[in-house]
Amino acid sequence: MNLLAILSPIFWGLLVLSLLVFVHEAGHYGMARLCGVRVTEFFLGMPFKYKLSHKSKKYGTEVGVTPLLFGGYTRICGMEGELDELLPQALMSVQEAGSLEVGALAAKLNCEDERAYNLLYTLADWGSIELVKESDELSHTTFQTLARDAELRCEYDRGHNFELEGSTAAGEPRVPQVSADDFFAQEKAHTYVGVNVPKRLLMILGGPLVNIALAFVLVVGSLMFVGTPAVQNKAQLGSVESGSIAAISGLTAGDTILTFNKVEVHTWEDLTAAIKDAMSNGGKDIPVTYERNGIQLETTIKPVLRPDDKIIGVTPVMTTYHFSFIDASAAAVSYAAQVGQFALRLLIPTQTMEVLNQSSSVVGISVMASEAAAEGFSTLIMLVAAISMSLGFMNLLPIPPLDGGKILIEAIQVIIRKPLSIKVQNILSYIGLAFFLFVFVVALRNDILHLLFR
Numbered sequence: 150m151n152l153l154a155i156l157s158p159i160f161w162g163l164l165v166l167s168l169l170v171f172v173h174e175a176g177h178y179g180m181a182r183l184c185g186v187r188v189t190e191f192f193l194g195m196p197f198k199y200k201l202s203h204k205s206k207k208y209g210t211e212v213g214v215t216p217l218l219f220g221g222y223t224r225i226c227g228m229e230g231e232l233d234e235l236l237p238q239a240l241m242s243v244q245e246a247g248s249l250e251v252g253a254l255a256a257k258l259n260c261e262d263e264r265a266y267n268l269l270y271t272l273a274d275w276g277s278i279e280l281v282k283e284s285d286e287l288s289h290t291t292f293q294t295l296a297r298d299a300e301l302r303c304e305y306d307r308g309h310n311f312e313l314e315g316s317t318a319a320g321e322p323r324v325p326q327v328s329a330d331d332f333f334a335q336e337k338a339h340t341y342v343g344v345n346v347p348k349r350l351l352m353i354l355g356g357p358l359v360n361i362a363l364a365f366v367l368v369v370g371s372l373m374f375v376g377t378p379a380v381q382n383k384a385q386l387g388s389v390e391s392g393s394i395a396a397i398s399g400l401t402a403g404d405t406i407l408t409f410n411k412v413e414v415h416t417w418e419d420l421t422a423a424i425k426d427a428m429s430n431g432g433k434d435i436p437v438t439y440e441r442n443g444i445q446l447e448t449t450i451k452p453v454l455r456p457d458d459k460i461i462g463v464t465p466v467m468t469t470y471h472f473s474f475i476d477a478s479a480a481a482v483s484y485a486a487q488v489g490q491f492a493l494r495l496l497i498p499t500q501t502m503e504v505l506n507q508s509s510s511v512v513g514i515s516v517m518a519s520e521a522a523a524e525g526f527s528t529l530i531m532l533v534a535a536i537s538m539s540l541g542f543m544n545l546l547p548i549p550p551l552d553g554g555k556i557l558i559e560a561i562q563v564i565i566r567k568p569l570s571i572k573v574q575n576i577l578s579y580i581g582l583a584f585f586l587f588v589f590v591v592a593l594r595n596d597i598l599h600l601l602f603r
Contacts, residue, residue: 161522162515163218165529167193169360169537170221173544176359177223177352182208184348187276187305187339190224209276209304219511225352226305227340230271231571235260237333239268243278244294244332247322252288262288276305277336279319293320301325301332306339342568346559353555360541365481367534372477375527379470384420386463393462398450400439400463407438407445417465424461432456485538492542495588505591513596549574549581 171193178191188208192200194215202213235258242257243249255265269292272278282291295303299315301323302308310316317323325332337343341352381387384406389396406420407413410427414420427435427450435450450461472480494500509517514536521532547557554577562568 157522158512158515158519161518161529162511165518165533165536166511166514167218167221169363169533169540170219172363172537173356173360173540174221174223176355176357177225178210178355179359180352180355181223181225181341184344184352185307185339186341186344186348186352187226188223189226189276189305190222192223193221194218195220196222206304209306209309224274225341226274226276227337227342229274231267232342232568233264233268233271235264235268236271237329239265240272240277240333240336241325241329243269243272243292244323244325248281248291248293248320250288251290251292255288266290272336275336275340276303281320294323295319297323301335346563349559350556353552353559357541357544357552360537360544361485364534364538364541365478365485367530367537368481368484369474369477371527371530371534372472372480373474374471375530376469376471378467380417381466381468382416382418383466384414384417385466387466388464390462390464393460394450394452394455394458395461395463397454398437398448400437400448400450401441403441405440407440409437410435428452428459428461485542488535488538489542492539492546496546502591505588506595508588508592508595510589510592510596512593513599516596516600548584549577551581554578554581 174191174193178188181188188210191210191212192202192215193213194200195217197215197217200213200215202211204211238258239254242254246253249269251262251266251269254269255262258265258268266287269278269280269290273280273292277295278292279295280290281293282289284290294317296311296319297303297317298309298311299313300309302310304311327335341349386395386400386402386404386406388402389400409420409423410430412419412423412426414423427433432452435452436447437450438445438447440446452458491504494504517532518529521529544551545553545556547553549555549558558569558574558577
């Protein structure tokens with residue numbers, strides 16, 4: 150295998166998957182901003198020490214890319230950490246001090262260092278304070294206030310303006326002129342846990358729905374503007390296979406068949422029916438009349454020359470058919486329904502392995518992307534649409550930590566009327582991760598077998 154054969158799948162796989170992950174995370178980010186929830190990070194690539202990024206002055210969000218490109222994440226405030234009755238006091242304590250160590254907060258609130266750290270970590274996840282110094286000794290880990298304008302808006306809030314009189318810089322004490330509980334409620338309102346269930350569902354659904362919408366647009370656009378190959382229903386030869394019995398008899402591309410085995414033909418359907426009937430007639434010679442350049446000619450096809458062939462080696466003239474918007478949309482909806490049904494079958498125990506045996510991992514997807522790119526832009530577009538559609542529906546499966554799993558957790562919390570503990574959520578996520586590790590192994594096996602024996 151040459152170097153290009155190795156690099157091409159890597160390049161196209163990274164490009165296609167990175168694009169679709171970026172679109173997915175952009176869906177989460179956009180919905181969070183629409184719901185008024187803070188977003189501290191929006192990255193292409195998995196979390197990593199080294200990264201290229203830019204911090205938006207308008208929204209405060211750090212946007213960038215990491216070297217671990219097969220993935221991405223959006224850090225929506227309030228999706229980590231755990232609610233605790235001491236959070237209002239912890240938040241006000243940092244505001245009063247400007248900068249506060251974990252140990253100092255633990256002493257002030259008369260709690261363990263671990264609980265004090267969890268309080269501060271939760272508030273940092275909310276975008277209410279920030280971590281400034283980590284220490285091997287937990288008690289010396291330090292958090293500080295964020296820069297806030299005269300209206301107590303931080304960099305992650307809409308309309309903040311630090312040039313207004315009364316603004317304070319990060320690390321400066323800033324005691325709000327409201328109670329600890331009221332200030333805490335104001336901060337919580339800008340987080341995932343502080344908004345209502347419909348808004349939470351919008352943020353979760355943002356990623357999958359954008360993937361599905363992108364796929365819909367690509368399919369409709371491709372069918373309308375690029376079109377799809379279609380057979381011209383006339384008895385004219387589009388191509389003649391070299392060495393076939395049709396080629397041996399002298400037929401060439403462009404010839405129009407008039408009669409085949411003494412049967413008059415006018416359409417490609419007539420011709421294929423006549424060929425099928427004649428080729429099942431015990432290998433007898435087949436008389437053919439045809440027209441070439443306005444001249445009527447005759448020839449004889451001799452099946453005995455290629456006794457094992459069941460076909461004569463001709464194909465029709467092809468054309469490009471452009472769908473109307475309505476027909477293209479109907480085709481896209483039909484395709485989406487098929488993909489959705491395929492994803493749901495993964496949850497049916499009797500069909501799980503059947504579905505998995507038809508699945509591909511990132512290795513197979515990368516190879517398919519490379520092959521599609523080699524075939525042409527329209528083929529690549531349709532593959533991107535297929536992967537995007539699959540990514541959208543797979544993420545809707547009710548399996549943590551997928552988006553559908555988060556929706557499941559939200560539904561459970563509505564039913565039991567209280568939040569699930571972080572411990573329970575982590576257990577559910579570990580179970581889901583174990584399942585998807587199994588899925589990945591089976592899909593990778595499929596790809597390896599396909600590459601070795603195709």
